Amino acid sequence: MKNRFWLALSSLFLSFTIGLLPSTASAAGYTQTKYPIVLVHGLFGFDKLGPVEYFYGIPDALRSGGAQVYVTTISAANSTEVRGEQLLTQVRQILAATGAAKVNLIGHSHGGPTARYVASVRPDLVASVTTVAGVNKGSKVADILTGAPNTSAAIGDALASLIGILSGNKGLPQNAGASLTSLSTAGSLAFNSRHPQGVPTTACGEGAYQERGVYYFSWSGAQPYTNVLDIADPALATISLAFGGAKNDGLVSSCSSHLGKVIRDDYAMNHLDEVNQLVGIVNLFETNPVTVFRQHANRLQGIGL
Template sequence: MDEAFRQLAGGVGLACALAAPTAVQAASSGYTQTKYPIVLVHGLFGFDQALGVDYWYRIPAELQQDGAKVYVAQVSATNSTETRGEQLLSQVRQVLAITGAAKVNLIGHSHGGPTVRYVAGVAPGLIASVTTVGGVNKGSRVADVARGALPPGSVSEAVAAGVARGLSGLISLASGGTQLPQDPVKALDALTTKSLADFNRRFPAGVPTSECGEGAYSQNGIRFYSWSGASTVTNILDPSDALLGLTGLVYGSASDGLVGTCSSHLGQVIRDNYWMNHVDEINHFFGLVHLFETSPVTLYRQQANRLKNAGL
């Protein structure tokens, strides 16, 4: 069993631990009980769990509480979409083998968006639905600016890549994914507008054909959904808001600080203007989100119920 699967199995163990007791089952409303398992996929510099901290803060447990089977994938914190996608595909097959399910529901945040779309493109028969949350579906202006400031082969690129590689290495060490390859330059390239345009030509399912419209709700037997925030500074107690407030300045239109609102669109757009930034979308920093917006945890619960009602 490889290390990535051990991390995945940890999520399986958590799911089973929460689902096993009779009292928990009796209390479950079935609100989130989808037909197919849900697999959560992290974004750039992401992880499943590191030093006891969940990337998806409180989200898996809340979904499991009312009947969902939830698995948290671990892919390279920094690498190309294709590399991350192949890692995810392997874990999806392991989930199917463990559960006996025919398909899974994929939910990807940030770079997890193109990652789950890659798997849906190369193995559509294994996927019931794809949901992207703050997904970089048409590229990130922040990545474009960073790439412009770090020309290929330059000293500045080498220095930045070294720092990013060190950070991703620490993340891998803390999360137990040290065997996963890291390549910050490939990750940066993958998130640019130019690279995503090429990716979308190869994997067009669910991608809007207009600049800021919706895409096909269903293609190749897969349902497509998306939602995102459209704010940068949402809670002054959240230390990540300062950074996202700065990165959001590169946009001339609404964004979550790292991804433009229109770029996040895929398939059925549930909503694209939540008072959330890129970090709020996964309920971090430890739940310090906008006080007057729907809880991010509630959005994931609603999505699970939406999938359930669609027979997925």
């Protein structure tokens, strides 16, 4: 009787484990999009700090299924327009190097509106824009910080400069005050008036799925505290109080993250989990963020992008 019980339990565990692993057949070509995927980091972001990637483990996971993936390097802190022009320069370089006609832009946090800027000014170069917890209608955290003393901006500039040095990109201009203005509710509203593509016209709805030949998508998390082993989670849980009970990931409200087709706005992830940080310490009871990125690459593949 005991032997049968343990045999049944072992079989169940094995079946569950195998179900979590992609088969060779499904993995081959699963993420192979027509156009290169370009990842765009958010505020105080980077491509790599030593062995730590901003999009931790995500580029390799996408490449393993056939995707061409590029991780861009733009100012850790600056206005959306400054970052957008930096991104546009790199998009042109990627297109020249690959011979591709367009790119699929995926931006996290401030990387969302940064990617939107490029699609707005050069839609001919962009197949799709996807924002992951994109600050598309501002953040209450940025609203609070823009009203703080000037020392906040000075500290932000110092942090951004340090990130630039550690990541080997010290030549990029840093301006934390400009970034906070861009990410504030008022700054986002002004930006959206100039670059409205994909932005919902209702408070918490969906935007246009396609405009000027560019497809728009978004997803985000809504659980600030997800793993007791993650040292960043208590801070995100505390910061989330700024949203007054509205659904958020610790730094961006779910409604503000909406752009184009909303895939989900309620993953049990916080703002860092969404890009598989802190070094892969994420919610064990939610779809792994690497899987979410792979699924999206397959979604883009399915519509010929």
